Amino acid sequence: MGANLEVTPATRRDRRGKCLSVIAPSYNEAAVLDLFFEQLEPVLDACVTAYEIICINDGSRDATLPILLAHRRRNPRIKVIDFSRNFGKEAALTAGLDAAEGDMIVPMDVDLQDPPSVISEFVDRWEDGYDVVYGLRADRSRDTLFKRLTSRLFYSLFNSLSTVDMPSDVGDFRLMDREVVLALRQLPERSRFMKGLFAWVGFRQVAVPYARPERAAGKTSWRYLKLWNFALDGVTAFSGAPIRVWSYVGGGTAAAAFLWALVIVLRTLMFGRDQAGYPSLAVFILGGFGLQMLAIGTLGEYVSRIYQEVKQRPLYLIRSRFGWEQDADTGQNCSSMKRAS
Numbered sequence: 001m002g003a004n005l006e007v008t009p010a011t012r013r014d015r016r017g018k019c020l021s022v023i024a025p026s027y028n029e030a031a032v033l034d035l036f037f038e039q040l041e042p043v044l045d046a047c048v049t050a051y052e053i054i055c056i057n058d059g060s061r062d063a064t065l066p067i068l069l070a071h072r073r074r075n076p077r078i079k080v081i082d083f084s085r086n087f088g089k090e091a092a093l094t095a096g097l098d099a100a101e102g103d104m105i106v107p108m109d110v111d112l113q114d115p116p117s118v119i120s121e122f123v124d125r126w127e128d129g130y131d132v133v134y135g136l137r138a139d140r141s142r143d144t145l146f147k148r149l150t151s152r153l154f155y156s157l158f159n160s161l162s163t164v165d166m167p168s169d170v171g172d173f174r175l176m177d178r179e180v181v182l183a184l185r186q187l188p189e190r191s192r193f194m195k196g197l198f199a200w201v202g203f204r205q206v207a208v209p210y211a212r213p214e215r216a217a218g219k220t221s222w223r224y225l226k227l228w229n230f231a232l233d234g235v236t237a238f239s240g241a242p243i244r245v246w247s248y249v250g251g252g253t254a255a256a257a258f259l260w261a262l263v264i265v266l267r268t269l270m271f272g273r274d275q276a277g278y279p280s281l282a283v284f285i286l287g288g289f290g291l292q293m294l295a296i297g298t299l300g301e302y303v304s305r306i307y308q309e310v311k312q313r314p315l316y317l318i319r320s321r322f323g324w325e326q327d328a329d330t331g332q333n334c335s336s337m338k339r340a341s
Helices: 033-047 064-074 089-099 118-127 145-161 178-185 194-200 224-238 241-271 278-311 334-340
Strands: 019-026 050-057 078-083 104-107 132-137 170-177 205-210 318-322
Touching: 019 033, 019 089, 019 118, 033 050, 033 064, 033 118, 050 064, 050 089, 050 334, 064 078, 078 089, 089 104, 089 178, 089 194, 104 118, 104 178, 118 132, 118 170, 118 205, 170 178, 170 194
Parallel strands: 019 050, 019 104, 050 078, 132 205
Antiparallel strands: 078 318, 104 170, 132 170
């Protein structure tokens, strides 16, 4: 496990009269939505007074949106945000955080790899006084060896390069107090790595270990290349070390070249040997060219991030919102509780 963010809670809370918001990004999840609501709603009914489920349709190409709207007609506490196109999970999470009205906010996947039953334990720990209660994967034996090794490498690299301590084997599945979400809303960056942002804001945090099951249905859209790009975004978003290291590489290369030149001069003066140097010249040229390209690529990652920020484009565009109408008031959702208070 990576950095330990657990601290002693300051004060206890009471869940009575509080509302919980679930944020559920959805991209081509038609196969699993019925089962998701079937398992989630009884848990929420049992552990909180009021709740809302905010589902973000992230440009799905299957029947995700019609199924979400059908469930919304059945349960008005379900709200739906329909993006104009696919903007990615980080944008969908941000949209859910922007729209959530609950005192507690829980982002989770709809594929049921984030078990709804764990939410009740999250709420218990929130009552103990913790501001962030994050789910910690207790067992990764189902993952391939390659995925386990690369995951461990990523967390180790991230925590060694960044000033932010991010716990390993932790995803987006967590409960956050409203104060935490208000802090997250103040962060303006366009290129977002939400797990890093969750760790960056701090607050009182505690882990809840849980067993992460297989997907209930459907196929994941996360492939290794996408995970690699996601990890690269995470490192470059929270550390300048990858670009700073090239100052040391450049200095070391220059020093090595100077020493090698000194050796050649000394050998020529002392032993009178001719130094044709074609092999060593080729090695230096090719090695230097490779290092330059790698350095330019690293610099390009940061320039690309700057480019994305200065354009100031919105993180997402919403085509339609369902569930924020006044006549949707059931007396058991977050909107009605806010108006009553």
